[in-house]
Amino acid sequence: MLPISNRGGLMPESPIRKLAPLAEEAKKNGLTVFHLNIGQPDIATPPAMIEAVKNNISPVIEYSHSAGNESYRRKLVTYYARHSIDIKHTDIIVTTGASEAILFGFLGCLDVGDEVIIPEPFYANYYAFAVVAGIKVIPVSSSITDGFCLPAIEEIEAKITSRTKAVLICNPNNPTGYLYGKDELIQLENLVLKYNLYLFADEAYREFCYEGTHFSALQFEEASQHVILVDSISKRYSACGLRLGAIVTKNKLVIDTIMKFAQARLSPPYYAQVAAEASIDLPDDYFTVTKAEYKKRRDVLVQRLNAMPDVYCPNPGGAFYAMAKLPIDDCDKFCSWLLKDFSYKNATVMLAPGTGFYGTPGMGLQQVRLAYVLNTESIHAAMDCLEEALKVYPGKV
Amino acid sequence: MLPISNRGGLMPESPIRKLAPLAEEAKKNGLTVFHLNIGQPDIATPPAMIEAVKNNISPVIEYSHSAGNESYRRKLVTYYARHSIDIKHTDIIVTTGASEAILFGFLGCLDVGDEVIIPEPFYANYYAFAVVAGIKVIPVSSSITDGFCLPAIEEIEAKITSRTKAVLICNPNNPTGYLYGKDELIQLENLVLKYNLYLFADEAYREFCYEGTHFSALQFEEASQHVILVDSISKRYSACGLRLGAIVTKNKLVIDTIMKFAQARLSPPYYAQVAAEASIDLPDDYFTVTKAEYKKRRDVLVQRLNAMPDVYCPNPGGAFYAMAKLPIDDCDKFCSWLLKDFSYKNATVMLAPGTGFYGTPGMGLQQVRLAYVLNTESIHAAMDCLEEALKVYPGKV
Numbered sequence: 001m002l003p004i005s006n007r008g009g010l011m012p013e014s015p016i017r018k019l020a021p022l023a024e025e026a027k028k029n030g031l032t033v034f035h036l037n038i039g040q041p042d043i044a045t046p047p048a049m050i051e052a053v054k055n056n057i058s059p060v061i062e063y064s065h066s067a068g069n070e071s072y073r074r075k076l077v078t079y080y081a082r083h084s085i086d087i088k089h090t091d092i093i094v095t096t097g098a099s100e101a102i103l104f105g106f107l108g109c110l111d112v113g114d115e116v117i118i119p120e121p122f123y124a125n126y127y128a129f130a131v132v133a134g135i136k137v138i139p140v141s142s143s144i145t146d147g148f149c150l151p152a153i154e155e156i157e158a159k160i161t162s163r164t165k166a167v168l169i170c171n172p173n174n175p176t177g178y179l180y181g182k183d184e185l186i187q188l189e190n191l192v193l194k195y196n197l198y199l200f201a202d203e204a205y206r207e208f209c210y211e212g213t214h215f216s217a218l219q220f221e222e223a224s225q226h227v228i229l230v231d232s233i234s235k236r237y238s239a240c241g242l243r244l245g246a247i248v249t250k251n252k253l254v255i256d257t258i259m260k261f262a263q264a265r266l267s268p269p270y271y272a273q274v275a276a277e278a279s280i281d282l283p284d285d286y287f288t289v290t291k292a293e294y295k296k297r298r299d300v301l302v303q304r305l306n307a308m309p310d311v312y313c314p315n316p317g318g319a320f321y322a323m324a325k326l327p328i329d330d331c332d333k334f335c336s337w338l339l340k341d342f343s344y345k346n347a348t349v350m351l352a353p354g355t356g357f358y359g360t361p362g363m364g365l366q367q368v369r370l371a372y373v374l375n376t377e378s379i380h381a382a383m384d385c386l387e388e389a390l391k392v393y394p395g396k397v
Numbered sequence: 398m399l400p401i402s403n404r405g406g407l408m409p410e411s412p413i414r415k416l417a418p419l420a421e422e423a424k425k426n427g428l429t430v431f432h433l434n435i436g437q438p439d440i441a442t443p444p445a446m447i448e449a450v451k452n453n454i455s456p457v458i459e460y461s462h463s464a465g466n467e468s469y470r471r472k473l474v475t476y477y478a479r480h481s482i483d484i485k486h487t488d489i490i491v492t493t494g495a496s497e498a499i500l501f502g503f504l505g506c507l508d509v510g511d512e513v514i515i516p517e518p519f520y521a522n523y524y525a526f527a528v529v530a531g532i533k534v535i536p537v538s539s540s541i542t543d544g545f546c547l548p549a550i551e552e553i554e555a556k557i558t559s560r561t562k563a564v565l566i567c568n569p570n571n572p573t574g575y576l577y578g579k580d581e582l583i584q585l586e587n588l589v590l591k592y593n594l595y596l597f598a599d600e601a602y603r604e605f606c607y608e609g610t611h612f613s614a615l616q617f618e619e620a621s622q623h624v625i626l627v628d629s630i631s632k633r634y635s636a637c638g639l640r641l642g643a644i645v646t647k648n649k650l651v652i653d654t655i656m657k658f659a660q661a662r663l664s665p666p667y668y669a670q671v672a673a674e675a676s677i678d679l680p681d682d683y684f685t686v687t688k689a690e691y692k693k694r695r696d697v698l699v700q701r702l703n704a705m706p707d708v709y710c711p712n713p714g715g716a717f718y719a720m721a722k723l724p725i726d727d728c729d730k731f732c733s734w735l736l737k738d739f740s741y742k743n744a745t746v747m748l749a750p751g752t753g754f755y756g757t758p759g760m761g762l763q764q765v766r767l768a769y770v771l772n773t774e775s776i777h778a779a780m781d782c783l784e785e786a787l788k789v790y791p792g793k794v
Contacts, residue, residue, distance in 0.1 A: 002593060002623060008505045008654035017463060017660050044456040053668065054451045059441040061638040061672070066414060096493050096640065099662040108405045112509055112531055128661035134509055134531060196399060226399060241458040241667030243493065257405035263414050264525035265496040270638030271450065271668035275458070 010131050015124050015356020015369075022339035023350050032347035033339070034374060034382035039174065039320065041373040043238040043290060045275075052278035053271050064267040067259060068094020068246070072273050075280040076246065083206065085218045091250055093258055094268045098204050098232035098245040102126065105228045105247060106133035108257040109165060109198050116166045116200070117159050119151055121323060121357035121364060123174045123202070138164070139359030144325055144367065147314035148176035150184040153191060166198035166228075167191065169217070172205045175357045175369040176323045177298075177316020182215040189223045197226065204232040204245075205319035207287045210295045212317060218248065225251045235320070237279050238290075242272035294320050297372040297379055304383035305370075308390060313370075322370050323354060329395035331355055331368050337393060344388040347381060366397075407528050412521050412753020412766075419736035420747050429744035430736070431771060431779035436571070436717065438770040440635040440687060442672075449675035450668050461664040464656060465491020465643070469670050472677040473643065480603065482615045488647055490655055491665045495601050495629035495642040499523065502625045502644060503530035505654040506562060506595050513563045513597070514556050516548055518720060518754035518761060520571045520599070535561070536756030541722055541764065544711035545573035547581040550588060563595035563625075564588065566614070569602045572754045572766040573720045574695075574713020579612040586620040594623065601629040601642070602716035604684045607692045609714060615645065622648045632717070634676050635687075639669035691717050694769040694776055701780035702767075705787060710767075717769050720751060726792035728752055728765050734790060741785040744778060763794075 016038050023033050067073065073089035080087050095101040102125070110116065112134035118126055120139035130137045138159050142148045156167065167188060172179045192199045201217035217227045232245035249255060298315075301322060305313040310327035328334045331353040338348050354367025372379060390396065413435050420430050464470065470486035477484050492498040499522075507513065509531035515523060517536035527534045535556050539545045553564065564585060569576045589596045598614035614624045629642035646652060695712075698719060702710040707724035725731045728750040735745050751764025769776060787793065 002506075002595060002648065002650075004650055004654045005504065005506055005508045005511075007508060008657070011654070011657040011661070013657055014463075014660040038460070040460050042457065045458045047456075050456075050458070059444075059447075060439065061442045061447070061636045063435070063437055063637045066411075096666070097663065103662075107402065107529060109399075109402055111402045111404060114402075125661045125663075128657070132504060132658070132661070198399060239458045240460045241664065243664065243666045251399065253399075253401055257401045257408070260405070260408035260410055260525070261529065263411040264408070264522045264529070265500075266494065266522075267638065267640065269493070269640045269666040269669060272666060 007131055007134070012124065012128055012356065016352045019335055019339060019350060022336060026339045026348060030346065031343050034347065034349045034378055034385065036370045036372070036374065036382055037350040037352045039235060039371045039373060040240055041235070041238045041320070042375065043293065045239045046237055046279065046282055046286060048282060049237060049239065049275040049278045053275050056271070056274050061270050064270060064273060066262040066267055067092070068268050069273050069277070072277045075277055079280050080248070083216060085216050087218065087248055087250065091248055091255065093247045093255065093262050094273065095245045095247055096268050097234065097243045098202065098230050099125065099129070101230040101245045101247040102200070102202070103129045103132060104258045104261050105200050105230060106130065106135055107261055108254055109228065110135045113163060114165045115161060115163045116168050117156055117164060118168045118359070120359050121175050121354065122359070123170055124356045126168060127359060137359050141360060141363060142176070144312065144314060144323060148173065148178040148323065150180055150187065153187045156191065160195055164195070164197060166200055168200040168202070170202040171214070172209060172318025174205065174319055175321045175352070177319045177321045179209050179212055179214070179317030181212060185215050185217060189220045192226045193223050198228055199223065199226050200228050200230060202230040204230070204235055207236055208291060208294055208320060209318040210291070210298065228254060233276050233279060239275065242275055243269055244272040244276050294372065297376055298322070300376045300379050301370060301372045301383070304380070308387050311390070320372050322372065323367050324370060325366050326368060327390065327397055328366055328393060329397050330365055333395055334393060335368065338389055342389050342392070344385045347385055349382040349385040404528055404531070409521065409525060409753070413749045416732055416736060416747065419733060423736045423745060427743065428740050431744065431746045431775055431782065433767045433769070433771065433779055434747040434749045436632060436768045436770060437637055438632070438635045438717070439772065440690065442636045443634055443676065443679055443683060445679060446634060446636065446672040446675045450672050453668070453671050458667050461667060461670060463659040463664055464489065465665050466670050466674070469674045472674055476677050477645070480613060482613050484615065484645055484647065488645055488652065490644045490652065490659050491670065492642045492644055493665050494631065494640045495599060495627050496522065496526070498627040498642045498644040499597070499599070500526045500529060501655045501658050502597050502627060503527065503532055504658055505651055506625065507532045510560060511562045512558060512560045513565050514553055514561060515565045515756070517756050518572050518751065519756070520567055521753045523565060524756060534756050538757060538760065539573070541709065541711060541720060545570065545575040545720065547577055547584065550584045553588065557592055561592070561594060563597055565597040565599065567599040569606060569611070569715025571602065571716055572718045572749070574716045574718045576606050576609055576611070576714030578609065582612050582614060586617045589623045590620050595625055596620065596623050597625050597627060599627040601627070601632055604633055605688055605691055605717060606715040607688070607695060625651060630673050630676060636672065639672055640666055641669040641673050691769065694773055695719070697773045697776050698767060698769045698780070701777070705784050708787070719767050719769065720764050721767060722763050723765060724787065724794055725763055725790060726794055727762055730792055731790060732765065735786055739786050739789070741782045744782055746779040746782040
């Protein structure tokens, strides 16, 4: 018997995807499954992006530059300028999704055994990429009763050790939907300056802010060398399958270092870059329409959740996720049970168990993440299922 | 000043790509640069693959299954069956290029500090992915005078320590073009059985064998649980930009482990899978034509090289690379000099310095890798440049 690696054993199963076999089984049994578990929107990818792919005439699908096509990076500069982010095309390395950007950031800035502090609940795959990079995630708990705002800066500061190299913030947040304000970002800026740390800023949901405006970490004046922006076009343009993201930093040493990791994997995907380049020319109202749709969905979801007995869901200011507290014994059991043992009007709902988004054992046991990526009719039907499920779930508390 | 990581410092620059700025400069100065440095063929990607992308009608470019679309994996089973490789679709995880397959293999089977034995010269990015995974590459030198055949099995055996977890073989080989025979593979099979090691088999160039036939490590009868096949469609279909590969193994524990790494990065690229699925239906003569073209190029390249004074190039049996020994002091200096200080008939040639393919310091100093990915006319012109360059290079020995 050949042993697998220890880190292979340590790798978590995705809380978003691990229940997929149960969902497939439920569908085989004839049930409709409302997928609120995964951030895969039903919104159409902008036709102009798909057209650009169809109009591509190159007879050879070649490697691109390891940092991504220069033409695309130059257009990205104009995209960021529209968001008051002032960068050059040489500050950008185009990546295979934000996934690769996070991994490259960890690999380039931290060594095995180093620590990154992340407010929890956090996007579960940060932990997975930390396992890959051999680094430690140090969680600082945010609270559902405070709407998942930034933990007190003293609490974050108390976690800093000699191995701490970075703080990571996702804004607006996945999984909570919390939109951090400029004041919270400035607190983090002062912290990374004081302790000479990197700040990883995952801003994949930048466009989707429903209350207040987005302040990017790349707008920092003093700590600009500390910021590693992680970005993605997956959610922005409902184009998750393209697998295209970027790492953006004004820190040239980091760019030069990450470029070596980028060269090793040769290049980001070709067609994704063709589609992405077309995205920069979309009309200004593209996001107006999309954002209005998500806001409508959020409003339905949050209203429905809070109308259920003993359910609490803070109103998320951005992204398209909400974390809700349910009157249940164990979210992992509950989410499995929804797929295996429950149906209502020949349907059920798939949710992501909250525990998978916490680094502290035992946290999030009564929480679930819901992605409002379906239309309001489906969200209503999914909430009907959830409401009914909470009446009959054997592990109700 | 924020420090980068030690591993960021350890990452090598790609020997294939690090001279790119010099080549860009040469082109700006009006020179034609013949790119024999990189395995980017000029052969057209099969139109049927490009058509499949254009005909795709899905309005949402969604995530796929983390292991790749089931429809594509099921078709891949028929592809492998045609190569006498008997696997199931659940033995396959579709990856973002062979690059990701290699990394996943290292991560899933080896821990930080573990060792993988690789005959050198080897594909430079194996070393890069070893740095990412924190593992050690233990090189065993093959010899240009033996045509880069497998080193004596006793030499490989002598490198095995308590930290050795795997042997890696690339067949046909990049960078040497050597095609390992069944007898050599069986020696490796016995070795991995005797010492309970994994065998990583990179067979990205399976179709391109000019002398003899290809024997896949997945055809092993006894050691089938030990074999991790690394594959790619980049070279097979001249589709490097798609970034699509696969990891194939009959070892279920390894598949289950690697699946967790695959889930963390969500999915392989969408359009690449659409194109790749169409590739399985290409007519049988697709490779006949392509292979004949590469063989013609190889013959020109090898004949021209060996006709130059003090140049030696063994005849490669497969892939589309050759390693040649040149009468020069230092291949890094020579390859830079070709781009910076030399031209012939307003052109020059870009080669990959041999040193970048060796793990043992000081090895390969007089060697270069040449990729015969250009048409014979261009290869002749490139060889004219090289021949002339060797007459006037100041570091000639």
